Amino acid sequence: MAKAVFYHAGCPVCVDAEQMILNYLDPAKTEIEVVNFGTDTSRIEEAELAGVKSVPALVLDGWVYHINFGASMEDVKK
Amino acid sequence: MAKAVFYHAGCPVCVDAEQMILNYLDPAKTEIEVVNFGTDTSRIEEAELAGVKSVPALVLDGWVYHINFGASMEDVKK
Numbered sequence: 001m002a003k004a005v006f007y008h009a010g011c012p013v014c015v016d017a018e019q020m021i022l023n024y025l026d027p028a029k030t031e032i033e034v035v036n037f038g039t040d041t042s043r044i045e046e047a048e049l050a051g052v053k054s055v056p057a058l059v060l061d062g063w064v065y066h067i068n069f070g071a072s073m074e075d076v077k078k
Numbered sequence: 079m080a081k082a083v084f085y086h087a088g089c090p091v092c093v094d095a096e097q098m099i100l101n102y103l104d105p106a107k108t109e110i111e112v113v114n115f116g117t118d119t120s121r122i123e124e125a126e127l128a129g130v131k132s133v134p135a136l137v138l139d140g141w142v143y144h145i146n147f148g149a150s151m152e153d154v155k156k
Contacts, residue, residue, distance in 0.1 A: 004102070017143060020136075020138055020141065020143055024080070024107055024138060025102050025103065026103060026104040026105065026106075027104065028104075029102055030102055065095060065098055065145050066146050066147075067143050068143060068144050
């Protein structure tokens with residue numbers, strides 16, 4: 001089971017990507033967690049260490065996938 | 079069953095994203111097709127009409143998701 005963490009900031013681009021993640025990732029292979037920096041800034045450091053440069057981003061099995069472009073990591077710290 | 083078309087150009091960023099698509103999209107909900115512009119330029123127009131601006135990109139159920147950034151659509155026409 002691969003760990004899939006979807007980081008976002010509540011922006012429209014993020015919500016759109018979230019639907020894809022939640023609807024179409026294989027539940028038999030992935031354990032999905034959704035982290036919203038808009039309500040939980042404590043997870044920002046962990047995301048940056050994983051290689052997240054912008055949100056929305058999916059960290060899946062240790063690999064970072066930046067999906068479309070919603071907000072930079074600098075923006076979510078404001 | 080949603081139609082999922084993954085457009086790429088054979089670049090390293092594309093191949094990385096392709097693994098995520100092929101390994102983790104739910105086969106019960108998606109019918110996946112992979113299009114490589116490096117070997118099939120005839121599909122470029124269709125991709126642009128769908129809204130693809132760069133590859134790798136996934137068009138899933140009519141929505142475009144640009145994953146990371148490998149090559150612009152202008153680059154794949156060269």
